[in-house]
Amino acid sequence: MLSVNNIFQLSIKRVMTIPCKLKQMGTAKIIKNQTTRNWRQFSTDNFGLVDNIKRDTVVYALTSVASYFRRTVLSTFGACICVYGSTFVVSLVSLPEESKHRGPVPFLLKNRWLITIAFAMMGIVAFSVNKYFLWRTITRIEIKADGRTVHFMALNRLPLSRTQYSFEVPLNHVSCIQARLNAKAPFVVIKIKGKRGSFYIDKEGLFPNPSLFDYSIGVNRKI
Numbered sequence: 001m002l003s004v005n006n007i008f009q010l011s012i013k014r015v016m017t018i019p020c021k022l023k024q025m026g027t028a029k030i031i032k033n034q035t036t037r038n039w040r041q042f043s044t045d046n047f048g049l050v051d052n053i054k055r056d057t058v059v060y061a062l063t064s065v066a067s068y069f070r071r072t073v074l075s076t077f078g079a080c081i082c083v084y085g086s087t088f089v090v091s092l093v094s095l096p097e098e099s100k101h102r103g104p105v106p107f108l109l110k111n112r113w114l115i116t117i118a119f120a121m122m123g124i125v126a127f128s129v130n131k132y133f134l135w136r137t138i139t140r141i142e143i144k145a146d147g148r149t150v151h152f153m154a155l156n157r158l159p160l161s162r163t164q165y166s167f168e169v170p171l172n173h174v175s176c177i178q179a180r181l182n183a184k185a186p187f188v189v190i191k192i193k194g195k196r197g198s199f200y201i202d203k204e205g206l207f208p209n210p211s212l213f214d215y216s217i218g219v220n221r222k223i
Contacts, residue, residue, distance in 0.1 A: 082123030
């Protein structure tokens with residue numbers, strides 16, 4: 001049987017090996033991340049995608065736009081409330097003189113322009129941010145049969161519309177900012193040469209061919 005002293009020494013040895021194991025795990029994670037960054041910066045021609053694609057292939061599709069429609073309704077409703085609040089504060093000036101000294105009315109009258117501007121700005125920002133995000137949400141990505149052209153579909157600019165608009169760009173004009181599997185956010189951000197701002201791919205959507213997506217759309221290109 002092991003003595004108390006031997007048991008103590010074995011425990012010490014096991015504890016001493018923990019930092020080494022943690023260091024190895026950290027090194028392995030660094031190597032994995034570096035490998036991911038390396039292959040994501042390669043040209044798609046290195047993987048034979050141009051030769052393998054013989055027909056139009058869907059690599060991403062947003063399964064439902066209901067949540068975006070509800071979000072648009074809420075942001076529009078919130079913007080209307082803010083506009084109403086700003087006009088209501090201004091309308092307090094027309095109150096009878098005796099009513100201007102009741103409750104919060106004196107404070108509202110004293111700061112009516114500041115409150116009006118604040119309400120109006122909140123409504124405009126809420127509506128504009130949702131509209132921009134809605135406009136930049138990708139609903140479908142299709143690689144054309146030539147392997148060098150990508151067809152995008154995105155939600156419409158109209159605030160309450162469920163319709164979509166589309167455009168086509170060369171594959172080498174598309175750059176994915178973050179890998180699909182490594183992205184912690186619920187969206188994958190991509191940039192398209194010739195178009196301002198970023199586009200967003202909802203990770204809750206369907207990826208029929210994830211490998212093809214990763215080695216074509218998911219490549220981090222210098223554009």
